Amino acid sequence: MKLAFITDEVTQSFDEAVRFAIENGLAGLELRSVEDTPIDAVPADTLRAWKKRLDAEGLAVCGLAGSFYKCAPEPKAIAAQLKKLERLCDAADLLGCENLRGFAFFAPPEGSLPAEALAPYFEEPVRLLERRGKTLLLEADPSVNTSNHAALARLLAAIGAPRLRAIFDPGNCLYDPLGETPFPDGYNAIRPWLAHVHIKDAVRAGGEAQCVRVGTGQVGYPALLRRLAADGYDGWLSMETHYRLNARLSEEQLRRPGGAAFSEGGAAATAESVAALKEILSGEGLL
Numbered sequence: 281m282k283l284a285f286i287t288d289e290v291t292q293s294f295d296e297a298v299r300f301a302i303e304n305g306l307a308g309l310e311l312r313s314v315e316d317t318p319i320d321a322v323p324a325d326t327l328r329a330w331k332k333r334l335d336a337e338g339l340a341v342c343g344l345a346g347s348f349y350k351c352a353p354e355p356k357a358i359a360a361q362l363k364k365l366e367r368l369c370d371a372a373d374l375l376g377c378e379n380l381r382g383f384a385f386f387a388p389p390e391g392s393l394p395a396e397a398l399a400p401y402f403e404e405p406v407r408l409l410e411r412r413g414k415t416l417l418l419e420a421d422p423s424v425n426t427s428n429h430a431a432l433a434r435l436l437a438a439i440g441a442p443r444l445r446a447i448f449d450p451g452n453c454l455y456d457p458l459g460e461t462p463f464p465d466g467y468n469a470i471r472p473w474l475a476h477v478h479i480k481d482a483v484r485a486g487g488e489a490q491c492v493r494v495g496t497g498q499v500g501y502p503a504l505l506r507r508l509a510a511d512g513y514d515g516w517l518s519m520e521t522h523y524r525l526n527a528r529l530s531e532e533q534l535r536r537p538g539g540a541a542f543s544e545g546g547a548a549a550t551a552e553s554v555a556a557l558k559e560i561l562s563g564e565g566l567l
Contacts, residue, residue, distance in 0.1 A: 281513060286518060288312045288542060308339060308518070312345035346380050347383070350383040373412075381419060418432055422452065429470040432469075479521075479557060481501065495557070517557065
């Protein structure tokens with residue numbers, strides 16, 4: 281398994297993100313917002329320069345953490361999102377990566393939409409992905425219709441397209457309004473579609489969740505990492521801490537992460553969690 285981090289969990293500076301990866305022994309970067317700009321809006325010349333720098337440092341881009349379909353399923357919003365997906369494909373071409381992140385729309389107040397209602401919205405994205413040779417990794421998120429991995433698995437089964445796979449984010453389970461258990465329940469549900477793993481840890485008490493240093497929460501990483509290894513997972517473990525040493529991210533920042541205010545104070549907390557993850561992996565004989 282290879283280690284990476286979502287860059288804006290640490291900094292908005294591309295140069296600082298590269299230094300963080302090198303100093304913390306990480307092999308890859310997952311780009312979301314950089315230089316206060318969503319990755320799909322970064323100019324092509326800038327992306328080319330970044331790719332040259334990353335190649336020189338021996339670093340890979342493991343994916344683009346876009347926000348595709350993190351919106352309401354309304355015609356104007358969908359049209360804008362399809363243009364965003366095209367831009368994400370353009371950026372991925374320049375950065376030499378295949379995987380893009382997506383979601384299944386914000387859940388309406390009256391309750392989440394079922395898989396059979398959501399699946400048709402992915403027909404056009406699948407055609408675009410097939411044409412561009414990219415893979416869209418959907419993420420279970422408490423704010424969207426697939427708030428947990430069981431719901432995400434139902435959607436992916438309903439779509440039935442090889443170009444759509446899943447991110448497993450066990451920390452998000454602690455925020456799930458339906459209370460999915462990260463492991464083994466969340467993992468077992470999404471395993472057939474698993475292509476990427478986000479690492480965060482959290483505790484849930486009294487109906488409220490809060491992110492904490494990896495290994496100190498309720499995910500149960502030793503057992504989960506052992507299972508990933510036993511199942512032959514050799515992909516990325518990408519740190520998405522959502523944890524700060526002396527602050528707490530707001531609900532809106534968790535819902536729409538990105539930008540300078542989101543990154544503030546993240547470097548120390550992420551470095552701490554990277555070290556903790558490495559300690560767990562080493563203790564399990566996986567590093």
